[in-house]
Amino acid sequence: MKALKKLYLGLMLTFMYAPILILIIFSFNASKSRANWTGFTLNWYVELFRDPSILKALYNTITIALLSSFFATVLGTAAAVGIDALGGKAKRAVMAVTNIPVMNPDIVTGVSLMILFIFVFKFFPAMKLGYVTLLLSHIAFNTSYVILSVLPKLRHMDGNLYEAALDLGASPALGFFKVILPEIMPGVVTGAMLAFTMSIDDFVVSFFTTGSGVNNLSILIYSMARRGINPKINALSALMFIVVLTLLYLVNASDNSKVKINEE
Amino acid sequence: MLPYLLWALLFIIVPILLIIYYSLCVETDSGLVFSLQNYSRVFQPIYLRIMWRSVALAFMCTLFCLVMGYPVAYIMASKEYARKGFLLFLFLVPMWMNFLLRTYSWLTILERNGIINSVLSVFGLPNIDLLYNEEAVILGMIYNFLPFMILPIYTVLKKMDQSVIEAAQDLGADSRTVFLRVTVPLSMPGVISGVTMVFMPAVTTFIVSDLLGGAQFMLIGNLIEQQFLKIRDWNFGSAVSVILMTLIIASVAIFSMVDKDSEGGALF
Incomplete structure (x- = not known):
């Protein structure tokens, strides 16, 4: 039963995260293709900051x-x-x-x-x-x-x-x-x-x-x-996602420490 | 207080009055004239079909979200996961990724030379059309709105008095009976908020249907967008908007009446 529960949660999390992971993975793809992996590059991250319309x-x-x-x-x-x-x-x-x-x-x-x-x-x-x-x-x-x-x-x-x-x-x-x-x-x-x-x-x-x-x-x-x-947008969303995650983590961490102080 | 009243008048009440005003007029050579023509047009079969389709797809999406989301909420609220708060966090994090990008990403998975079809061709299987149909739209809706179902059910289950369950067990109920006769009825307020919070955005969306259903795929949201931005028939577009608004506000009012005694089950 326990394994079944874990499996179910795992499946649901895969469903929630697969599209996001794919988006992030293809931000490192050398070609513009959205589905065929052609090699690793950080180029889109550089290009991103040179694109006036995105900025x-x-x-x-x-x-x-x-x-x-x-x-x-x-x-x-x-x-x-x-x-x-x-x-x-x-x-x-x-x-x-x-x-x-x-x-x-x-x-x-x-x-x-x-x-x-x-x-x-x-x-x-x-x-x-x-x-x-x-x-x-x-x-x-x-x-x-x-x-x-x-x-x-x-x-x-x-x-x-x-x-x-x-x-x-x-x-x-x-x-x-x-x-x-x-x-x-x-x-x-x-x-x-x-x-x-x-x-x-x-x-x-x-x-x-x-x-x-x-x-x-x-x-x-x-x-x-x-x-x-454009993969540049993938790169931007990957960056934003990381920033948001970090912010959320920091807010949560400070909240928890406050709660602990209050409890003491 | 006064500044807010003026603000609310200008940015909440006047826009709605304007939309009602436009819906009751038609454009003629001599300007706008009063007419109920826009409303009678809404009841033409072609538009009734669009509305029926929106409601049907939103209903399917809500049903799937409930069936998929209830077990998630139930497992996370159970004792063995009680100390794992980050799990709930994991289910909410995707919502902080741009809605359009999340939907767009399904395009890369489902399209003709997308990821699923690439995998199929590795095994020598024929490609299949997964995109631009009702199933793809429902999938996109489920993906986007599932957290709205999980959160309120989880909140209610988590707050549930565990001694009620123990009492039922002491009185000889087996786990199935406890679940069906105690847990499910007590979680109803959460289910109701979840259903509301999934159904409302699903029935009004126009992005999911636009991206995953293709340009020809029409739901109420697409019809409004088309009338305002492409055909520029504001009067008919307003009539459709008024009907949609009335439907939504009426159903929220009904749900909140049913839901009156529950507190904090909703997301906001």
Whole structure:
């Protein structure tokens, strides 16, 4: 039975990792072929950093992920504090709206934002789809995720602490930064990280809200997929995969050490 | 608070109102006029077939994910694997690889001179067409969405009170009865979140069908993309989007009602 369980898990993990391994292996393939091994090379890794379209897309992906998760975290945290203070019907109504971007299919979010932007551009003909609309769309769907990760922390917080701070003469701003924010910090960090990964991984919303000439990695990969993906992209994804794994490992390791300290 | 309300109004409510507005209009020479024509078009057999196909494929994908994912969650949550947290981590890591690349990679495995066919020809077997059919699309969906099924079921199983199982055993139930009468019913909240989280993205995807099903392969997602970006009939595209949105939000609402008393089973 035990061997059977191991075998099953092994099979499932093979299923999950085979495509990824193949992708990484072929990033070292000497020829452009995706299926025939012709010899080892590191050439694609060198070429990667000489390809302006890939570098530009990488730059867009990372800056949009950083900026959108930053703005979404600020906006979402402030909104969560406000929503938490609301009661009854008003709270339920705001939450229903906040849940829409999470529940709505990506493709509907994408086309509805595209319609919004093009509708607004009718009044401002000088503007067009591009980096700014891409960034705004990412903030739009990320804010809800931040709110949803901060709210539970606020709910579990003792509201008297903040009032005590005010009674002791703290201004509301000081009270927020010295009392509320430290309490809800884990939720804020989770929200920011979630927003960052959602933004990096997004294709559908970006696809509809970007303009010609502004690509992120997902869109670049999509447009390449038809012609056959260049091994340079394999090389880039192998690198990104390693970076993400390292980051995840580091975050996990620091979390575990914190838990241990708390237990002691 | 006020900035967020304005933001939500502009970026959540107005876009949806706009899409509803467009869906209720048709383009004429004198501009947009009100019409229900877009909605009646959705019910033409050709579009009904596309919708039926999307639902059927998403259903198959969900079923396979459940059958494949439940045992994974069950084994990982069992006592002998309790201390191996990294296993769950291993199942989640692939999600951090770009979705398109993960799907694309199946192309290299399945295509005509891809890896499976290369292996077949080594053994002198004839090549087979594995790509550009419904099976390839379902496979791609399963591959991408399987972790969404494993995680919520695992979370629920892990939190389950072990003494309930021991009680059932003490009362003379054999392991099969314990599983069917205790474990399965108690894991239902996880199964429900898993099914929701697999079915929703599967029914709305257009990338998996586009890459693995070929350019002619149409699901609801492909239909919306085609209407907006290729044919540029925004009004009909909006009508399809409104219908898809209503379906999804209604089913999420129903599932969350069923699922009300479970906490933390979902991914987010």
